[in-house]
Each structure stands twice: as structure tokens, then as C-alpha cells.
Amino acid sequence: xSRASIEIRDVSHVYKTQSGPLPVLDNLxxxxxxxxxxxxxxxxGCGKSTLTRLIAGLLTPDIGSVWLFGEKVEQPxxxxxxxFQNPVLLEWRNILQNVxxxxxxxxxxxxxxxxxxxxxxxxxxxxLEDFEDKRPSELSxxxxxxxxxxxxxIHKPEVLILDEPFxxxxxxxxxxxxxxxxxxxxxxxxxGLLITHDLRESVFLSDQVIVLSGRPASTQYILxxxxxxxxxxxxxxxxxxxxxxxxxxxxxKVAQDRD
Ligand SMILES: Nc1ncnc2c1ncn2[C@@H]1O[C@H](COP(=O)(O)OP(=O)(O)OP(=O)(O)O)[C@@H](O)[C@H]1O
Ligand SMILES: [Mg+2]
Numbered sequence: 001x002s003r004a005s006i007e008i009r010d011v012s013h014v015y016k017t018q019s020g021p022l023p024v025l026d027n028l029x030x031x032x033x034x035x036x037x038x039x040x041x042x043x044x045g046c047g048k049s050t051l052t053r054l055i056a057g058l059l060t061p062d063i064g065s066v067w068l069f070g071e072k073v074e075q076p077x078x079x080x081x082x083x084f085q086n087p088v089l090l091e092w093r094n095i096l097q098n099v100x101x102x103x104x105x106x107x108x109x110x111x112x113x114x115x116x117x118x119x120x121x122x123x124x125x126x127x128l129e130d131f132e133d134k135r136p137s138e139l140s141x142x143x144x145x146x147x148x149x150x151x152x153x154i155h156k157p158e159v160l161i162l163d164e165p166f167x168x169x170x171x172x173x174x175x176x177x178x179x180x181x182x183x184x185x186x187x188x189x190x191x192g193l194l195i196t197h198d199l200r201e202s203v204f205l206s207d208q209v210i211v212l213s214g215r216p217a218s219t220q221y222i223l224x225x226x227x228x229x230x231x232x233x234x235x236x237x238x239x240x241x242x243x244x245x246x247x248x249x250x251x252x253k254v255a256q257d258r259d
Contacts, residue, residue: 005032005036005158006031006038007030008029008030008031009065010027011027012064013054013062015050024216025050025217025218026218027218028051030210035190036207037192040194040209040212042217044197046213046255047212048212051195055193057080058076068159078155081159082152082163083149083160084148085165087148091137096123101151115154119132119150126150126183127180142173146180148165149165149180156188161193162196166196166198175233182230199245200245202248204235208222209225211248211255214258220255223247225244
């Protein structure tokens with residue numbers, strides 16, 4: 001077993017709200033090995049996005065700790081890439097300039113030409129090679145999400161955190177993007193944590209699915225996905241996958257009933 005890249009160690013967190021303390025995470029522990037992809041599913045409002053903020057260093061847990069590659073997370077880090085449900089692209093920049101933006105913010109040893117080269121390489125991988133001059137509003141929702149994935153990967157992050165990145169897309173576009181994700185990982189392996197409500201997505205993209213209990217969230221169930229190699233959309237209709245989806249559906253139901 002390789003060393004954990006993302007390690008959530010006995011984390012509990014309580015938000016202080018006007019109506020009193022709101023416990024969201026309860027003694028949660030998660031390990032994502034290097035270059036593995038873990039999906040996290042759970043009832044709405046159970047604390048999944050809170051978890052992503054803890055990993056990104058935007059929030060510090062009340063109890064427990066978060067570690068990335070053996071280093072305790074105490075502030076936001078440049079080595080984490082993030083993508084969300086609604087990609088926020090800047091309208092006054094074209095797609096190429098949007099993808100390059102993190103290198104300008106965080107700083108980079110690459111020259112202007114090398115930055116462009118890297119951005120073009122990623123855009124080609126996601127099928128946007130002909131759209132680098134377009135403004136975000138000229139792209140479809142799926143294309144914007146592709147560009148946002150390129151932007152999240154431009155600085156070769158150690159870990160990529162995806163919070164329902166495909167949730168707003170139609171089913172066919174979503175499936176296209178699942179394949180894009182596999183292509184990106186094959187080209188440049190990275191460690192990933194994916195929050196999703198789509199069980200098929202969790203099985204297709206990840207090596208391990210963690211089902212969280214209702215709020216406050218703790219680990220309710222862990223499903224290891226065999227066949228970590230090439231995957232095709234046809235696999236989603238295999239008896240093995242259907243069996244896994246049934247198990248996950250059942251576990252989500254148990255989590256919701258606990259809510
Ligand atoms: N900054 C905050 N202050 C107070 N309460 C918060 C804050 N952020 C989130 N919450 C509350 O914490 C709980 C967990 O929120 P979170 O966004 O982590 O859930 P989630 O699992 O991502 O939900 P969803 O599946 O709907 O995206 C919710 O009840 C939410 O209202
Ligand atoms: Mg959320």
C-alpha cells in the first residue's frame with residue numbers, strides 16, 4: 001500500500017450558527033493512497049463540501065487533522081486543484097487565459113510560452129483545442145466544465161478535489177466527461193477526491209467509494225472498486241457493477257434514514 005496522499009484523521013467539526021452549534025463531521029477518517037481516486041457520496045447536507053474545504057485548507061477542523069503527503073494542512077495550499085459544480089470562468093479572458101490563470105496567481109517558473117504550451121496540451125486532451133480564443137459565454141456548459149478541469153490541473157496539483165463537478169450537466173455530457181477524466185488521469189496521474197450524488201459516476205471514476213452517514217457525517221460504508229485499469233461505459237451495465245450500485249443504493253438509504 002502506498003503512502004496516503006490525503007489523510008483525514010479522526011476529524012470532527014461543528015459550525016457555530018445563530019441557532020446554536022451544528023455538528024457536521026463526527027470522527028471521520030479517510031485515506032486516499034497516492035494516485036488513487038476516492039469518491040464520497042452521502043445525503044444532502046451531511047458535510048461533504050465541508051470536507052473539501054478542510055482538505056483545501058480553507059477551514060481548520062475543531063478536532064483531528066488533515067494531512068497531504070505527510071504534511072499537516074494548516075492553510076490553503078497551491079498544490080491542491082479544485083473544481084466545482086458551476087465553473088467560475090472569467091468572461092473578460094478567453095479560454096486559454098482562463099486556464100493559465102492559476103499560474104499567474106500562484107506564480108510559476110514557466111515562461112509565458114511554456115504556460116501556453118501546457119494549457120494547449122490540456123485543452124487538446126479534453127477536446128477544446130479549437131476553442132482557446134473563445135470567451136466562456138461562447139461555450140456550452142460541458143465545454144466550460146472541461147476548461148475548468150484544465151484550469152484545476154494546470155499547475156500539476158498533487159491532489160484534485162472535485163465537488164459535484166458534473167452535477168449540472170445532462171447525462172450524455174456527463175458520460176463524456178467521465179471519459180475525459182480517465183484520459184486526464186492516464187496522461188498525468190493525480191490523487192483525487194470526488195464528491196458526487198451520482199452512484200454510477202462514483203463507480204466509474206473511482207477506486208474506492210465512501211458512503212457517509214447523515215449529519216454529523218462519519219464513514220458508514222467503504223466499497224473498493226476492482227478493475228482499476230481501463231474502464232469503458234459498457235462496464236456500467238455489467239452484473240458486477242449493477243451489484244455494486246445496489247449495495248451503494250442500499251447504504252445511502254440507510255444513511256438517509258439515520259438523518
Ligand atoms: N459556513 C457555514 N456556517 C454554518 N453552517 C454551515 C456552513 N457551511 C455549511 N453549513 C451547514 O453545514 C451542513 C453541511 O454543509 P455542506 O455544504 O458541507 O453539506 P453537503 O454534504 O456538501 O451538502 P450538498 O450535498 O447539499 O452539497 C449544512 O447543514 C449546512 O447548512
Ligand atoms: Mg456540497
